[in-house]
Amino acid sequence: MPHLVIEYAKNLEDRISVAALVSSAQEAMHSSGLFASHTIKTRAKAYDQFIAGEHGDSFIHAEIRLLAGRGAKERETLSSAVFNCLCQFADGVPAVSVEVREMDPSCYSKRVPF
Numbered sequence: 001m002p003h004l005v006i007e008y009a010k011n012l013e014d015r016i017s018v019a020a021l022v023s024s025a026q027e028a029m030h031s032s033g034l035f036a037s038h039t040i041k042t043r044a045k046a047y048d049q050f051i052a053g054e055h056g057d058s059f060i061h062a063e064i065r066l067l068a069g070r071g072a073k074e075r076e077t078l079s080s081a082v083f084n085c086l087c088q089f090a091d092g093v094p095a096v097s098v099e100v101r102e103m104d105p106s107c108y109s110k111r112v113p114f
Helices: 010-014 018-031 072-088
Strands: 003-009 041-047 059-067 095-103
Touching (some): 003 010, 010 041, 018 072
8 A cells, every 4th residue: 555656857868767766666665565566556757947955956856745654664675775765776866865654554545546
């Protein structure tokens, strides 16, 4: 069920393979041992307009959304795994960040296959 949303500066598309970034980040989530691979939903979104600090001509940010219930150590391990993955693609990128957010299960709805 986890969602991994990767936001990045569109100008990075000239320097990195976004498809490889998404695939590697998906694998980092799976390798954490916290999720079955078929449950992880990973996607990327490019931004044309942004300000990434004083010297930021680009950025990569990942938001990991989980249903509540994981311990702090599990969330920290997951954050580190995804961060390390992003950094492999971030040569020359001044701003790289990861945030883990817990979702309230009473406010989350999803459609499952029939």
